[in-house]
Amino acid sequence: GNQSGFVRYMTSGMYEYQKASAPDIDLQVVFADDDPAKQQGQVEQFVAQGVDAIILNPVDKVQSTAAVDFAAEAGIPVITINTMSDSKNVTAHVGSDDVEAGILQMERLLSVAPDHPRVAYINAVLGHSAQVFREQGYQKVLKEHPEATLVVQNTADWSGDKAMQLVENWFQTYPNGIDIIACEADCQLVGVITAVEDAGLAGKILIAGMDCDMPVMEKIKAGVVDYSSWQDGLGQGENALRLAVDAANGKTISDYIIPFEVCTKDNVDSYIEKAKERDSIAAKYF
Numbered sequence: 372g373n374q375s376g377f378v379r380y381m382t383s384g385m386y387e388y389q390k391a392s393a394p395d396i397d398l399q400v401v402f403a404d405d406d407p408a409k410q411q412g413q414v415e416q417f418v419a420q421g422v423d424a425i426i427l428n429p430v431d432k433v434q435s436t437a438a439v440d441f442a443a444e445a446g447i448p449v450i451t452i453n454t455m456s457d458s459k460n461v462t463a464h465v466g467s468d469d470v471e472a473g474i475l476q477m478e479r480l481l482s483v484a485p486d487h488p489r490v491a492y493i494n495a496v497l498g499h500s501a502q503v504f505r506e507q508g509y510q511k512v513l514k515e516h517p518e519a520t521l522v523v524q525n526t527a528d529w530s531g532d533k534a535m536q537l538v539e540n541w542f543q544t545y546p547n548g549i550d551i552i553a554c555e556a557d558c559q560l561v562g563v564i565t566a567v568e569d570a571g572l573a574g575k576i577l578i579a580g581m582d583c584d585m586p587v588m589e590k591i592k593a594g595v596v597d598y599s600s601w602q603d604g605l606g607q608g609e610n611a612l613r614l615a616v617d618a619a620n621g622k623t624i625s626d627y628i629i630p631f632e633v634c635t636k637d638n639v640d641s642y643i644e645k646a647k648e649r650d651s652i653a654a655k656y657f
Contacts, residue, residue, distance in 0.1 A: 375529070375558060376653075377582060377604050378402070381428065381452055383653040384608020393616050405496075407434040414438035417447075423619035424448045426611045429456045432500040448618035452611040453604075455500040463624045465611040467602050469501045472581055472631050473508020473555075479598050479633065480551045480577050481516050488519050488577075491541060492553040493534050493563070494526040502526075505555045505581070522549055527559045535562030542570050551577045557584035557599055564590055583634050583642050585650070591639045601632040601642055605649055 382400055389398050399417075403410035407430045417425055418441060425442050427449055429435035435456040442449050443460035453466045481488060492509055495502040513521055522545055527534035534554065541549060552567075554560040560580030564587075567573055579598035580587055590596040606629050614624045634642045 376584060377453070377602070378428065379653045379657045380604025380649060381608040381611070383656050384605035384610075385426070385612045386608075386656050387605065387652060388609040388612045393612065396616060398612070403428075403430050405430055407431045410435065411438045411441075414442055418442050418445045422447060424450065424615040426450045426452055426615050427456070428452050429454045429500070431498055432457050432503065433498065448615070448624075450611050450615050450618065450624070453501075453607055455504075462618055463614050463626050465607050465614060465627045465629075467607070467629050467631050469504035470508045470511070472501075472600055472602070473505035473510075474512055475508075475600060475631055475633060476505075476553055476579050476581060476598060477509045477512035479635070480553055480579055481512065481519055483597065484519070484550055484577055486518065488550040489522045489545075489548055490519050490551045490553065491522050491538075491545075491549050492524045493537060493555060493559055494524065495555040495559070496528050497526050502555060509553060519551075527562070529556060529558055531559055531562035531565075533562070534559035535566045538563050538566035539569075542566070542572075549576060552579075554578065554580040556580060557582040557587040560584075560587055560596065560599075564595060568595065581631075583646055585643070585646050588634065588639050588643050588646065591634065591636055592643075594636065597635065599634045601634050601645070603629045605652060 401413050410430050432455055436458040439449050439456050439458035439460050448462040451461050451464045525537050527537055552563055554563055557580035563578055567576055573595045577597045581600045583599045583601045587599050610627045618624050
């Protein structure tokens with residue numbers, strides 16, 4: 372239970388790969404519920420069981436180090452998926468480049484913004500690798516665009532409700548003062564959409580997220596949201612399991628990076644089709 376859509380897509384990708392390409396392996400999936408200590412215990416249990424490889428979606432890039440190192444000491448390869456760990460003992464990483472995600476989104480927003488845009492952005496959970504690197508992408512682009520002003524930024528912890536409250540407060544604190552609200556995830560952006568619509572500012576403020584969640588893509592079609600980015604969760608899951616099987620069989624493996632894709636009003640219909648296909652696959656397992 373309690374799994375975000377994206378975790379479901381990655382997990383479904385693993386199940387699909389197992390069915391098609393590795394039917395003889397034993398795939399055990401557990402969920403850490405955003406709790407680093409719980410995740411550490413799960414890794415210790417897998418090590419005690421003597422598994423052949425571990426795929427880890429780290430809850431926290433720093434705190435996950437102990438778990439990765441513990442598995443590595445036992446000679447078990449660890450493949451991180453989607454989220455990075457600071458451990459030097461990760462065998463390979465499968466995911467997308469989160470710095471690039473921040474750059475793509477912020478560059479897109481500035482390219483369609485009014486002159487001298489006033490920018491706000493919403494972080495995911497602080498310390499999560501996606502948050503750290505997406506924010507680095509934002510900062511890099513803002514440094515290159517001195518005509519843009521960063522008015523305010525804060526975290527909404529992957530929560531739509533928290534994001535909604537943040538933006539409602541910003542509208543009080545900075546009346547007529549924000550042109551762009553960049554959001555590190557669509558699960559937060561849904562709250563931003565509500566705040567923007569309630570304030571009567573739909574279509575007047577540029578807002579954007581990441582993940583191409585269906586409700587967000589519908590708002591792109593309607594002209595309320597400018598942008599989201601497609602990240603291939605199924606592909607990440609499939610490739611993580613492929614590499615885990617290779618590593619378990621003693622093969623040398625290396626990182627596998629899947630590029631982010633840009634979704635705007637121009638191409639949103641094709642991503643809505645892709646999302647329907649993705650959701651129907653995930654529905655088989657969740």
